[in-house]
Amino acid sequence: MKKNQLEKFAHDFAEIYNKAWANHGEGTQIEVKKVLKMFQTMKPILDEHISWFIYENEKPIAMWINIPDLNQWFKYLNGKFGWLEKLKFLLAKFFIKNKKMVGLVFGIVPEWQRKGIDGFMIWEGTKHFRKTRNYTDYEMQWIGDFNPRMIKIAENLETKVTRKLATYRYIFDRNLPFERHKML
16 A cells, blocks of 8 residues: 555545445445545555555455554653654654554455455565564454454464454344344
């Protein structure tokens, strides 16, 4: 992902997201305008080496969006973020190596799922980050227990599990049937 092409990547992100994720949960589509605004907000912290897109004949088919773990720099700001702390943040970002990155979103369009794209992208990306950017720690924010393939990929990344998240659903109308999310 290149910072000078955020509009192109916003379109690609929306296309992949809407095909890969819109059928989950409430089926919400994301607009390019909203993605572009998110990308522009994230621009100061984006590391072009750790957010990847895969294409087939110029058509986006997969994405893996990561950012540096900001807490590695925020810890020097003593819980404040005024103009002085913003300057300290920029200095910390420039001078202090961040060895941890955080996964935000991962998606593959349905026609390319179960073809090894996920494993390829994560394996090659991980080799690249560790070699060129010195990222040694990776935190995957959220993987649903209904996605055992992604859990297996995470386990094979030679990372340690630092926390386990649980998702709960409470149905206020007790007459409605509960249906567990289908396994992917």
